Amino acid sequence: MTSHQTPPNPETAPRPKIKKLEVMVAEVIRETPDTATLVLFTGNDRLDYKPGHFLTIDPHQFPALERFIDYFEETKGKKEPARAYSLSSAPHEQYLAITVKEERYIPQVTQYPPLLSPLMVWRIQPGTRMVVTGFGGPYVLPDDIGDRTDHLVHICAGSGVVPNMSILKHALTTEPKLRHTVVYGNKTRRDVIFRRELDELTNRHPDRLEVVYALSRETKAAGYGENYHSGRVDVDLVRKHIRDPSAVEVFACGPAVSKWDRLAAKEAEQTPKPRFMETVLEALDTLGVDKNRIHRESYG
Ligand SMILES: Cc1cc2nc3c(=O)[nH]c(=O)nc-3n(C[C@H](O)[C@H](O)[C@H](O)COP(=O)(O)OP(=O)(O)OC[C@H]3O[C@@H](n4cnc5c(N)ncnc54)[C@H](O)[C@@H]3O)c2cc1C
Incomplete structure (x- = not known):
């Protein structure tokens, strides 16, 4: 793992x-x-x-x-x-x-x-x-992914989508039985990296890929389409897309509390505010996804 x-x-x-x-x-x-x-x-x-x-x-x-x-x-x-x-x-x-x-x-x-x-x-x-x-780097698809699951859930924020894009393109080509859900958070629609490419991949693989966008600074995101949500990636959104927590494999990538955040919080005698990764890990824990099925990389 x-x-x-x-x-x-x-x-x-x-x-x-x-x-x-x-x-x-x-x-x-x-x-x-x-x-x-x-x-x-x-x-x-x-x-x-x-x-x-x-x-x-x-x-x-x-x-x-x-x-x-x-x-x-x-x-x-x-x-x-x-x-x-x-x-x-x-x-x-x-x-x-x-x-x-x-x-x-x-x-x-x-x-x-x-x-x-x-x-x-x-x-x-x-x-x-x-x-x-x-x-x-260790954030790669295990060679036996096809035996481990038939559903990969990518949970990303901002530039965290970058390694997942590589994993997604590769797996769509080499693992025909694997289904993917991408839950991708950004501030606004303009900030969505690879939007056109993700939408093209969805059109090309409608049975194997679903992409869901969460926009934290857009109150009427649903106006862009049914796969757009207003707000951050949270436990409810993740729950909606993980039908069987015991069978999925999750690749989560995005900002986490950095060592600089920790130092600044310590100086201010506070606990650092959770960022994307802390929220996602808590949501996955709440849903009962086994830690061995969670791969993660953070940039913060
Ligand atoms: C495995 C991995 C993969 C990554 N992949 C990507 C990717 O695909 N795309 C992408 O855009 N980024 C990616 N990153 C992030 C990237 O490596 C850089 O961290 C990012 O581009 C910022 O670098 P920078 O030189 O611009 O900023 P930096 O100069 O590193 O500064 C970043 C922040 O750290 C703070 N900081 C730096 N030094 C100190 C210090 N001594 N004390 C206090 N605060 C400090 C700065 O104030 C600033 O807020 C990845 C990171 C990792 C670990």
């Missing part, structure tokens, strides 16, 4: 055949107002990865970040680590792709401005070369 308790550390997570690859950005696709997919051309390198794997990108390679890195490393007192990005492409596809959502600096809330994601979303142009390291 690949269920794990803490967000995977890109430095220590299992690394099957990890290697550095020099890639060239072939295309930049604007997915939402703050998210872009970078399609990466890898030359003749064999791409040995599983759906759900991530690669890492070292920010030190970008001259545009040099000053920020010097400042951050001095202020934070440690080297800026490589950032992890899940692959949004699936192994059967020709190109490698990552999909990055820009982190925001929120005065009084976040301590530092984000380093790498704004560059990835706004400054990278087709033709840019960069070095990526990959591929790894």
